[in-house]
Amino acid sequence: MNPRKNKPVIGISIGDINGIGPEVTIKALLDNRLLKMVTPVIYGHGKVITFYRKQLELEDFNFMQIRSIEEVHHKKINVINVVEESPEVIPGVETQEAGKMALAALDHAIKDLKDGKIDGLVTAPLNKNNINSPEKKFIGHTEYLTEAFEIKESLMFLVAEDIRVGLVTGHMPLKKVAQHVTAENIRKKLDIMLKSLQNDFGIGKPRVAVLGLNPHAGEDGLLGDEEENIIKPVIREYKDKAHLVFGPYSSDGFFGMMHQKKFDGVLAMYHDQGLIPFKSLAFETGVNFTAGLPIVRTSPDHGTAYNIAGKKIADDGSMRAAIMEAHDIIKNRGDWEVEED
Incomplete structure (x- = not known):
């Protein structure tokens, strides 16, 4: 057991203060189960939390303002100011001030992560x-x-109760995807996924489905040759090494028939191929996890949602799931012997 504390300290970078991030953070932390599992530290500003607490009419939502992570209180919700000046909160409006603060919050949290303080x-x-x-x-x-964190390769890994989807290519224009679907890149992402499923999710012998790049997975070369020349040979390599890797599958039929339930992970070739079915199936409980890093990072699977910011209707399910998932991955990595009540 870590002598400093008996539960993990989880940092929460506030994101865009004019989006729904502060609202879903406050709502999620109203769940007393979370405070028994983790010590939350919000990197943002006390004035922002106070603004949304008042707007949400949650005067009983209490937090402790601390100057640095060294002052963390393990039985409280902690808030660190990442900028000196009081920020202006304008729900639903994109401002440069909000962007500056979002980056400051992230950078401050990263520093504390690197120093091993969260x-x-x-x-x-x-x-x-x-x-x-x-x-x-x-x-x-x-x-x-x-x-x-000076890591050569990571994996965008979207996870929920019965679906986990990783991406070979992430945030890049669609016209560049095909040139990045190489045997080397598929191997890199498969290696990270297999290791993550074992170490982060506790699955001893994971089953992984690999999707094709082209419609109908190329249809034997009729609609593209990446499956025959690149993807299938890689799958054979992993099968020869006794890994349970299968495919390539046509994504429409694969998800249409709910085959993701038969696998521990699904490797998609590009962003929308994986995220459209994932968010259709698990939007309110989905979590974005960055696999392959030496630290644990999760996030809700939605954006700033300016259109509903400040309207008190944002669903906090994904944020709550992200905090719980971070706790579970830390526990699965063996960094903590989490005490049970």
Whole structure:
């Protein structure tokens, strides 16, 4: 047991303060089960939490303002101010100030992760438009964290109760996807997925389905040759090494017949091929997990949702699931002997 505390400290970067991130964070932390499982630390600003607490009419939602992670209180919800000035909160409006704060929150949390002062990170949604600057290009949380921890390869892994989908290619234009569907890239992502299923999800001998790139998985070369020349040979390699890897499957028929329930993981070739079925099946409980990193990072599977920000109707199911998933992965990695009540 870690002598500092008896439960993991989970950082929550606030994301875009004008989106639904603060609302779903507050709503999720109203669940007393979470406070028994983890010590939450919100990287944001006390004025933001106070604004949404008042708007949501949750005056009994209490938190402790701390100056740094060294002051963390393990029986409270903690909030660290990542900027000195009080931010202006305008729900549903994209502002440069909100983007600046979202990046400051993420960078502060990453520093504490690197220093070993928090045990995992849950990232609330942010807006790539207002977070980007000429000095620092931001493609997505997955890429940003991969670079921050100097890891050559990670895996965007969308997980829910009965579906886990990883991606060979992530945030890139569709016209570039085919050139990145190479045997080397498929092997890299398969290796990360198989290792993650074992170490992060506790599955001893995982079964993985690999999707094709083309319609009908190429239909024996009629609709494209990537399946015959690239994907099938890689699958054979893994089968020869006694891995339970199958495919390639046509994604429409695969998900249409709910075959994902027969597998522990599904490797999709590109972003929308994997995320459209995932979000259709598990939008309210889905979690985005970055596999392959030395630290645990999860997030809800939705965006800032400016259209409903400030309207008190955002569903916190995915945020709650992201916090619980972070806890479970930390436990599965063997970093904690989590005490049961």
